[in-house]
Amino acid sequence: MLWQSQSPDGFTLVDLDRTIITKWEALDDVQPMIILEEMINVEHILRKDPRVIEQCGILGIPPEDMHKVYCDPWTITSDERYGTKIRAQQGLLYYRPHIDDSQYAFPLDFFPIFDVNKQELIDIEIPPVRRPLSTAKPNNYHVPDIERESGYRQDLKPIHITQPEGVSFTVENRVIKWQNWSIHVGFNYREGIVLNNITFFDKFEGKHRPLFYRLSLAEMVVPYGNPEHPHHRKHAFDIGEYGAGYMTNSLALGCDCKGAIHYMDAHFPTQSGQIRTIKNAICIHEEDAGILFKHTDFRDDSTIVTRARKLIISHIFTAANYEYCVYWVFLQDGTIQLDIKLTGILNTASHTPGSDTYGYGNEVYTGVNAHNHQHLFCLRIDPNLDGPDNTVFQVDATKSKLPVGSEHNKYGNAFYANKTKYATAAEAQADYEGSSSRTWDIANENKLNKNSHKPVAYKLVSREVSPFLPQEGGLAWRRAGFARHTIHVTKYQDDQLYPAGRHVPQTSGTPSRGLPEWIAQNPAENIANTDIVVWHTFGVTHFPTPEDFPIMPAEPISLLLRPRNFFERNPCMDVRPSYAITPSEVLAGKAACKCTPSDGSAQV
Numbered sequence: 001m002l003w004q005s006q007s008p009d010g011f012t013l014v015d016l017d018r019t020i021i022t023k024w025e026a027l028d029d030v031q032p033m034i035i036l037e038e039m040i041n042v043e044h045i046l047r048k049d050p051r052v053i054e055q056c057g058i059l060g061i062p063p064e065d066m067h068k069v070y071c072d073p074w075t076i077t078s079d080e081r082y083g084t085k086i087r088a089q090q091g092l093l094y095y096r097p098h099i100d101d102s103q104y105a106f107p108l109d110f111f112p113i114f115d116v117n118k119q120e121l122i123d124i125e126i127p128p129v130r131r132p133l134s135t136a137k138p139n140n141y142h143v144p145d146i147e148r149e150s151g152y153r154q155d156l157k158p159i160h161i162t163q164p165e166g167v168s169f170t171v172e173n174r175v176i177k178w179q180n181w182s183i184h185v186g187f188n189y190r191e192g193i194v195l196n197n198i199t200f201f202d203k204f205e206g207k208h209r210p211l212f213y214r215l216s217l218a219e220m221v222v223p224y225g226n227p228e229h230p231h232h233r234k235h236a237f238d239i240g241e242y243g244a245g246y247m248t249n250s251l252a253l254g255c256d257c258k259g260a261i262h263y264m265d266a267h268f269p270t271q272s273g274q275i276r277t278i279k280n281a282i283c284i285h286e287e288d289a290g291i292l293f294k295h296t297d298f299r300d301d302s303t304i305v306t307r308a309r310k311l312i313i314s315h316i317f318t319a320a321n322y323e324y325c326v327y328w329v330f331l332q333d334g335t336i337q338l339d340i341k342l343t344g345i346l347n348t349a350s351h352t353p354g355s356d357t358y359g360y361g362n363e364v365y366t367g368v369n370a371h372n373h374q375h376l377f378c379l380r381i382d383p384n385l386d387g388p389d390n391t392v393f394q395v396d397a398t399k400s401k402l403p404v405g406s407e408h409n410k411y412g413n414a415f416y417a418n419k420t421k422y423a424t425a426a427e428a429q430a431d432y433e434g435s436s437s438r439t440w441d442i443a444n445e446n447k448l449n450k451n452s453h454k455p456v457a458y459k460l461v462s463r464e465v466s467p468f469l470p471q472e473g474g475l476a477w478r479r480a481g482f483a484r485h486t487i488h489v490t491k492y493q494d495d496q497l498y499p500a501g502r503h504v505p506q507t508s509g510t511p512s513r514g515l516p517e518w519i520a521q522n523p524a525e526n527i528a529n530t531d532i533v534v535w536h537t538f539g540v541t542h543f544p545t546p547e548d549f550p551i552m553p554a555e556p557i558s559l560l561l562r563p564r565n566f567f568e569r570n571p572c573m574d575v576r577p578s579y580a581i582t583p584s585e586v587l588a589g590k591a592a593c594k595c596t597p598s599d600g601s602a603q604v
Contacts, residue, residue: 030503033189074233104345105348110124163259175197189246214380216380219378221476224372225361289308324342325343334562335561373542379559390443431465449565458561482535539557579593
């Protein structure tokens with residue numbers, strides 16, 4: 001068994017079975033991930049610092065109220081004054097008048113800089129024009145305030161979800177088996193859920209067919225769009241800097257998850273060498289998924305309707321103010337769906353009420369400026385479609401080039417799927433194109449579908465793809481090289497797991513790390529019909545509004561990996577219908593076959 005450790009000085013690989021160090025690599029000019037203990041310490045120390053107390057006093061917060069001052073510590077991203085030799089954090093400060101108030105309604109206008117190793121304040125950044133502390137009424141989301149102000153809605157009736165015979169999946173040694181699927185569920189401090197060895201049992205071929213060796217959310221970046229100092233430093237890499245696994249919530253039945261739930265715990269080492277356990281870190285359950293397929297023949301009223309079910313593997317992590325709800329969804333037709341819900345609280349900044357935001361943000365509440373920002377995620381896809389040698393094709397819906405009136409396009413209605421094969425890593429740096437409904441086929445050219453005679457493939461369908469808005473050459477653009485394009489494809493390498501590089505905090509982006517670095521090293525490297533990794537960046541651009549405050553309604557993002565030319569026919573024809581009657585049964589006056597919703601058994 002191998003175990004790896006990272007520190008500011010080096011990277012170590014240890015063989016636990018033989019109790020020896022197998023690799024030690026000296027590291028320079030990098031910082032490891034931020035951990036929970038470091039972030040908690042910052043708040044307590046800053047509250048006692050005389051310079052912080054002085055600045056709070058200028059804003060009208062007396063020394064005896066310093067326990068009401070809160071700090072969200074962010075890595076300083078990159079600052080030429082400190083480089084990477086100092087482990088620095090920038091403090092985003094807020095005031096909470098009452099313990100149940102939301103501090104994000106009372107942001108402060110100055111920014112302490114903190115040396116984590118020395119546990120001391122090293123600078124305070126003060127704006128040239130001070131912004132007073134808001135005196136507005138607290139804008140809260142907790143129960144007492146809502147009940148006091150207007151009360152909760154009383155017209156919702158209960159919905160009960162029951163599975164009296166238990167769930168339809170099994171879990172053994174972290175392997176889930178459900179509806180022809182077999183999935184190994186892993187979890188680590190950085191990516192959170194990692195899915196391995198994903199296969200689907202194909203009844204036509206009579207065997208489990210490999211689909212994906214590994215799927216994970218490998219990185220994300222949240223660049224903010226306000227150029228005012230020091231907000232240019234706000235572009236959080238929540239996975240690479242803090243760790244989605246480290247920040248994962250302990251989930252509660254009936255709230256985060258509903259139904260018959262199977263939970264998995266997560267375990268991490270702490271700074272002191274102890275073990276921290278997150279109970280119920282992963283939620284696994286089934287849900288009704290609406291109609292799987294249906295058809296009614298208008299000629300004779302013959303009908304078939306089959307309801308679908310889906311398996312969901314999920315976790316939720318909290319990155320200071322934001323929550324990210326991650327749902328891996330497996331469908332009966334062989335589709336894998338990734339859903340992400342964004343919720344939590346906007347990152348807020350101090351604002352003089354009624355003054356101009358210059359378009360870079362919006363005053364969502366009195367004295368509260370919420371800056372424009374993006375949430376861009378990078379999905380790492382390690383395909384294994386009927387074997388490790390795969391190829392990526394760009395697919396664009398394209399009008400025929402033949403003119404109207406020509407022999408083969410007389411009426412001008414011809415169009416087709418134009419496929420472009422990616423042969424090298426340099427070629428495979430592509431962007432989404434909505435006008436052509438662009439998708440990408442991950443295919444095995446060595447195996448053809450017996451009916452279509454096309455390579456077996458899975459199609460990446462992802463349309464919530466916001467272009468990376470920071471300008472070329474800027475700090476965020478340099479650091480988040482993976483976000484410059486929607487798609488990258490590289491040849492598989494054991495040590496290429498993280499698209500922004502292994503060590504993200506305080507990097508300057510010069511030189512570029514991660515995907516741009518790997519591709520630049522060998523831009524002509526062959527990526528066709530070989531062992532590849534597909535990197536897909538997707539997400540949303542958020543222009544905040546008052547409806548997003550004081551807490552944000554969940555905003556969904558979704559993408560699909562769908563079988564294309566993979567199966568001989570619809571792979572879920574063996575799912576029992578909810579209602580079915582054939583033309584001959586209609587003619588004979590027979591009753592339809594029905595399934596009771598509770599147990600799925602057929603009744604006549």
